[in-house]
Amino acid sequence: MPVPIRTCLPVLLLSATLAAHAGWEGEAEASADFSRGNSRSDAWRVDLDVAKRTDHDRSSMLIEARRERAASDEGAVELVNERYLVSPKYERWRDGDDRYYGFVDPELKYNRFSYLKHRNSLIVGAGLRDAVFERGKLTLEVGPGYRRTVHSDDTRSNAPLLVVRNRFDYPIGDSIDFFQTLQLEYSRHEDLAELGVGLKSKLSEHFSVKFRVDWTYSEPVDSLTRRLDTESRFSVAYEF
Template sequence: MSLSLFSLCSFPTHADLWSPLDDEYSDEELSRRGFAGSVEVGLNNSTGNTETTSYRSRIEVDHFMIGWRNNYAFESDFKKDDESTSQERYKFTLKTQREWNDLEYTFGLADYENDRFNGLRDLITVSAGYGWRAWQADIAYLDLEAGPGYRRNDVEKDQREFISRLAAKLEWQISDTATFAEVFSSEIGQENTITRSDTSLSASLIGQMLLKLSFSFVHQTNPINDDGLFDETLETLDTRTSLTLLYRF
């Protein structure tokens, strides 16, 4: 016997981060709107020979001011099979962005992540840099970012290093009912390089109901074990695939 529930509730948002649809809003309109955000929740529960409970959640809020944008996000992933937890991850993100013109901006970014199963325990990352809209069309855009940063992993072991961060975001309105998005980042350090990718495809079903398929991965060149030591026997790649129903209003 199994029960599954996937849902997403979205408040009117600034086109889901740097969308070409942003152009329809003036600075005065964005300042008046103030806040926008979205909430995403996916749940799954199965009983019988195997009892499995899993969920994925994400909360995101944007704060708009003339020439500025602040983004706050929280996401979590959890999975438990019978009495054993096989996935547990929490991540908080704060980003502030100063837009200098239609194509260029500078940013400051702070992340906190705790993942029990891939060595990213109490991972704190801060970075700043330059962003550039490298390409924009009526139905698509590409943003690129680069800058220096600093990373501290596992407070008890106190592993620290300076990093260089590269990032990109592509969004493409394939048709009136389908959107493709890719978010990529790589934090390059001397001891460990952490690369992340999130690829998604969403399509309208009926009215405001959409179906979203996403695939994410985290790759580390030198993952650490529970003792805080780099371990060559550990897998360097962790992946996650999600299928959710989305409702927008």
């Protein structure tokens, strides 16, 4: 049974403390999300993103828990989904130059109420890190993979997958950064494109606030339905 979402924030904060004592670096984040478009829902979300590196490799772990509510046709607010995601990732490079690297990125996703009950994938690819454009830095990754999906009616689908993604960071001032993310996915069962832009403002050495907007377009190959969602997210982050 999934961990109740109300317990996730203290658990993640404890995990962040333990990870920091173990020599890992990262960020714990609590967010309020507002989706409009194909869906109309509000959500609370907590994330923990930790990493540890050596001269030749980097290991990281992303954990996410999200609780989503929406209004029914009668006007009552109902729980429509709980999502849990775990994504360990391993990167390795040669000769101490981490700008060019290979990576292995598995992802395990569980949706409590969605028609996509389980979605597990594995991506193996190559990346370019911190390419400099004036003061900005760009990270780009591309790779093939494989995805296995279990639907709510217990039907299963398997398909090869191609992923292209990037992140661009640009400092605006001493304490404010602009960032942009892009993820493109193509598989036999669904195409997806997600573009995000946002601002991050540091409040202190460890705390910051963020605001971002994501546009997500998905098109299941086996239907004529096209979906476009806009999600606004406000978050508070603790860096260690």
